[in-house]
Amino acid sequence: MRVYDSLVDLIGNTPLVRLHKVSAGLPAQVLAKVEYFNPGGSVKDRIAVRMIEAAEKSGALRPGGVIVEPTSGNTGVGLAIVAQQRGYRCLFVVPDKVAQDKIAVLRAYGAEVVVCPTAVPPDHPDSYYSVSDRLAREVPNAWKPDQYSNPENRESHFHSTGPEIWADTEGGITHFVAGIGTGGTISGTGRYLKEISGGRVRVVGADPEGSVYSGGSGRPYLVEGVGEDIWPATYDTTICDEIIAVSDKDSFTMTRRLAREEGLLVGGSCGMAVVAALQVAARAKEGDTVVVLLPDGGRGYLSKIFNDDWMADYGFLTTSSDEGLVGDVL
Ligand code: PMP
Numbered sequence: 001m002r003v004y005d006s007l008v009d010l011i012g013n014t015p016l017v018r019l020h021k022v023s024a025g026l027p028a029q030v031l032a033k034v035e036y037f038n039p040g041g042s043v044k045d046r047i048a049v050r051m052i053e054a055a056e057k058s059g060a061l062r063p064g065g066v067i068v069e070p071t072s073g074n075t076g077v078g079l080a081i082v083a084q085q086r087g088y089r090c091l092f093v094v095p096d097k098v099a100q101d102k103i104a105v106l107r108a109y110g111a112e113v114v115v116c117p118t119a120v121p122p123d124h125p126d127s128y129y130s131v132s133d134r135l136a137r138e139v140p141n142a143w144k145p146d147q148y149s150n151p152e153n154r155e156s157h158f159h160s161t162g163p164e165i166w167a168d169t170e171g172g173i174t175h176f177v178a179g180i181g182t183g184g185t186i187s188g189t190g191r192y193l194k195e196i197s198g199g200r201v202r203v204v205g206a207d208p209e210g211s212v213y214s215g216g217s218g219r220p221y222l223v224e225g226v227g228e229d230i231w232p233a234t235y236d237t238t239i240c241d242e243i244i245a246v247s248d249k250d251s252f253t254m255t256r257r258l259a260r261e262e263g264l265l266v267g268g269s270c271g272m273a274v275v276a277a278l279q280v281a282a283r284a285k286e287g288d289t290v291v292v293l294l295p296d297g298g299r300g301y302l303s304k305i306f307n308d309d310w311m312a313d314y315g316f317l318t319t320s321s322d323e324g325l326v327g328d329v330l
Pocket of ligand 1 (some may be wrong): 074180181182183184186225226267269270
């Protein structure tokens with residue numbers, strides 16, 4: 001029988017899918033690594049299982065422990081799934097810009113969720129960083145994975161995402177493009193691809209306009225899960241050859257195109273990464289292979305990116321449909 005003992009066994013080994021319409025006419029092929037095929041629906045399942053297993057080994061997480069983490073949702077889902085299987089409680093802290101649907105998902109998996117204001121500096125006592133620190137100190141038997149500093153975050157990508165991309169392209173990848181949140185994805189995957197290719201693979205970060213990685217002061221932007229107002233320890237500053245800043249409008253317009261033209265219902269950080277990947281592919285040589293990582297699915301964003309009224313309120317729709325924006329992004 002072909003049976004998986006646990007959902008945890010299904011984490012990773014996500015497919016590479018060629019983009020067609022949005023990349024038409026470009027010299028390089030653009031391949032999307034579609035992370036919504038993970039059981040929790042995002043790339044973050046990878047780090048969840050690795051961080052928990054390392055903490056069990058080190059004794060930081062003991063039977064009956066409580067996992068406390070500031071998470072925009074996806075890491076929470078990954079942690080919640082692994083925690084359920086192993087009998088831990090989850091207590092998550094999220095900023096209030098996170099879509100309601102994502103918070104509902106965390107609660108559905110049995111996690112407790114505390115919502116904090118987005119519009120305060122990181123050192124403010126009500127920021128989601130501060131609140132999670134306080135809970136981790138005060139709740140008995142708490143363990144904070146801290147995806148922003150935990151080395152297992154980028155190690156998970158060094159040991160899974162990177163090798164998968166190398167194997168699936170049979171070493172043919174020339175460029176890797178990904179958004180930067182904690183920096184775990186780009187740092188771990190990028191380091192693996194650079195090491196195995198002898199430095200040949202070019203690594204390009206995609207970042208929301210306004211975020212520190214592309215020279216901004218931190219805020220504001222609406223795309224979720226990427227960009228920072230602090231420099232996390234997880235981000236290896238030596239890996240990216242280039243960082244491309246992308247506006248919210250271009251990110252969300254591309255996100256909608258991916259659903260409508262490629263059948264990929266994905267999140268806003270995916271649209272952002274694809275905008276950057278298409279710029280890279282436009283400058284690349286004939287026969288180059290650009291791999292872009294798409295971190296999550298789009299169902300958590302139906303009331304925002306895929307809602308015309310929400311898009312129009314922010315001035316992201318300039319015509320009655322966004323068809324008119326096709327081509328704007330290059
Ligand atoms: N996109 C989304 C939707 C995310 O939740 C995250 C994780 N914060 C990222 C992109 C960025 O990944 P990383 O933290 O590995 O840089």
